Amino acid sequence: MKKYWTVFKTEFQKSSEYRLEFFGHMIMGLFTFAVMVFVFRAIFQGNPEIAGYTFSSVFTYLVMTKFLHPAIRWNVARLLADEIKEGRLSAYLLKPFGVLRYWFSLFWADRLVDILIRLSLIVAFLVLLPRYFSFPGFGTTLSFGLSLVLALFLNFTFNILLSLFAFWVTDIRLFSTAIDLAVGFFAGALVPLDFLPGILKPASFFLPFQYLLYFPIRVFQGAVGPEQTWVGMLISLGWLVALLILLDYFWRKGIKHYEAIGQ
Template sequence: MSFNTYYETVKIALKDRMAYRLDFLVDMLINPFVFLIVQFLWTTIYAFNAVSTIQGFTLQETITYFAISQIVGFFVWTWIVGMVGEVIKFGDFARYVLMPVDFFWSMISEAFGNKLPSMLIKAPVLLLLLKLFFDIIINTNPVYLIMFIMSLLMSFLLYNVFFFIMGLLTFWQESYFLFELLGVAALNFFSGALIPLDFYPGFMKTIVNILPFKYIYYSPIMIYLEKFTINESLSILFQQLIAFIILYFIAKLLFRIGRKKFTSQGG
C-alpha cells in the first residue's frame, strides 16, 4: 500500500477538523483559567511546607511540568478508541477487510490529521500565553528540543496504539465506552499526566516502572525540563520505541483474532 493513501487520509481528517474552529477558541479561554488554579494550588503547597524543592522540583519546574503536560495532551490525545469501536460496532469494518490498507495505520493517519491543528496552532499559542502570564520555563536548548519533539512523536504513537487496542476489544464487547474509561483512568494515573511520577510513593513507582504509560507524558516532559542527561534521554527514546513495537504486535495479534471472529460471524 503506497504512502500516498495514508497521506490523503491525513489531509481529509485535517480538513474536517479545521471546520471546528470554535474548539480552538474554547481551549484558549479555558486552559489558562485551569492553569491559574493549578499554579495557586502548587504555590500554596510549596509555601505551606516552607520548601524550595519537592522531590527535586522547584515551584517553577512543577508549574512548567503541568504546562508541558497540557502541551503533550494537545499532541497525543485522540478519539481513536471510538473511531475503531464505531467501525467495528456498525459494520464498516468489512470495508477495511476488503480494501488494501492496513487498519492500524489507516486509523493512525486519520487520528494524526485530526491532531495537526492542535500540534501546529493550539500548542504553540498556549505555550506563549502560559509564558507571558505564568513565567514557565521555555527550553531553548536545540539538542533537548529535538529529543523532546522525537519523544512527543513516540508518545503520540504509544497513546494511539494503546487506545487502538482498547478499541479492538469491541470485537468481543459491543460497547467500547468501558474500555475507554478504564484506559483513560489508567493513563492519567500511571503516565504522570497530572503530577510528576517522582511525587509517588515507592511502591507506586515500582508499578509505574513496569507499565508503558510513563513514556507517554512523564518521559517527554522530563526531557523538556532537562531532568535527564542526553544519554538518558536517548535511552528513553529507545525505550519508547521498544514499548511501541511490543504494543504494536499485541495490536496486530488482537486484530487478526478479531478479524477471524468478525468474518466467521458473517460480518
C-alpha cells in the first residue's frame, strides 16, 4: 500500500507543478462557458421555463459541468493506450507492483489537483453570483461529494477499459470518440438529459453514463430526493462493479495477447 501512496504523492506534486497550465485551460474554458451562458440566456428569453429548467438552474448546470469535467476526461486512456501500443507496458509488468493499482494512484493524484483548482471556480461563483449560483446546504453537498467520488471511480474504470482496446487495435481514437458521443448524449454534457426527445431520455437512465455528470449535478441542484439519491448511488455502484468485472476479464485477455512491440 505504501508504494501506491508514494506514487500518488509524487504524481500529486508533479501535477501541482503544472497548476498554471490547469488554470490557463480553466480560464479558456470560462470563455466557452460564458458563450454558452449567452446562448442559454437567448434561449430562455420569453421562455421562463424549458423542460423543467429556469435560466438560473441551467446556469448552475453549466457551472457544475465545468466542475465535473475531470469525470469525463479520457487522458489516462490515451496515456495507457500509448504505453501498450509502444510496448512500454513491459517495464510496468516487470516491476513488483500491480499495474492497474499504479495507474489508479496516478489517476487520483491528477484528478485531485484538477478538482482542487476547479473548487476555486465554484467559490468564485458562490461569492460573485449568488443570484444564479448558491450553496445547496451541507447535506446536499455531502451527497454530491459521494456521487462525485463514484463518478470519478466510474471515469477511471471507463478510462482503463478504453485503453485496453490498444491490445487489439493500434488506434483507440474511434473508441474514444464513441465514448465522447455517449457522454455527450447520455451523460448530459451536451444538454441536460431532460432536453432529450422521445426514447433517448428513458434510454439514458438505463445506461451508466448519466452517473458521470448528470446525476451528480442534479444531486447538487437538489432536484433528486434523498431516497432517489441513494437509489442512484446504488445503481452507480452496481455499474461500477459490473464494469470492474469486465475490466478484469479484458485485462487478462489483453495481457495474453500483448506482444511488447518495439521492446
